[in-house]
Amino acid sequence: ATKPIKAVKLSNLAGAYWRGDQSRAQLTRIYGITFPKQKELTEYLEQIELANKADIVAEVETLRAVYYYQLLALFGGVPIVGDEEGEFLVDPDNPPVPITLAEVYDFSVSELEAARQVLPDEAPVYGRMTMAAADATLANLYLNAAVFRNSSDGISTSGYNSCMSTNTCDDAIAAADRVINSGIYELVDDWASNFTPDNVAVPEHLFVVQHSNA
Secondary structure, eight states, rough: OOOOEEEEEEEEEEEGGHHHGSSSSHHHHHHEEESHHHHHHHHHHHHHHHHHHHHHHHHHHHHHHHHHHHHHHSSSSSSOOOTTTTTTTTTTSSOOOOOOHHHHHHHHHHHHHHHHHHHHHHHSSTTTOOOHHHHHHHHHHHTTTTHSSSSSOOOOOOSSSOOGGGOOHHHHHHHHHHHTSSOOOOOOOOGGGSSSSSOOOTTSSSOOOOOOOO
């Protein structure tokens, strides 16, 4: 016998190519959950909200670390803002003081190492942060630690600054291996397919920023 569904919640939409083949039609998956009672559904959604909050915090911290990595490469030591209450309200007449390269490096690494424990293996929605994005950034940071952790006097301007001098080569390898061995990502035969408008299913992408025509 069947009965009417009393408590239902649509949870997500996702697109995928039939059997992963980009030449085939794109399908839409509709995800939802049901419970026999509204009270049970409400309790479940409250639990999910708490879990989602941790996921969102991890994504935000990862994004912040990614951009601090970019700031390190472009400008060196920069101020760390937003870590304490009220820090986002920067007074233009009293700007925060830049800290050293090593301090920004250590901050970024610690953020990524903590966040990667919470991030999903695969993005629930295309363009969201994943563990692989955090690991790839960590690999870059560890690989360039000799530049980021040394003073200007200790940096070679004519040759490679080896991660061996900071004992972070093994950390870089481990972070890269986590991505390579995840079974999710791989190099594609057609390199140009990474940049086509319908590149959603390309398995080479670790982190993407979506653009629209709107």
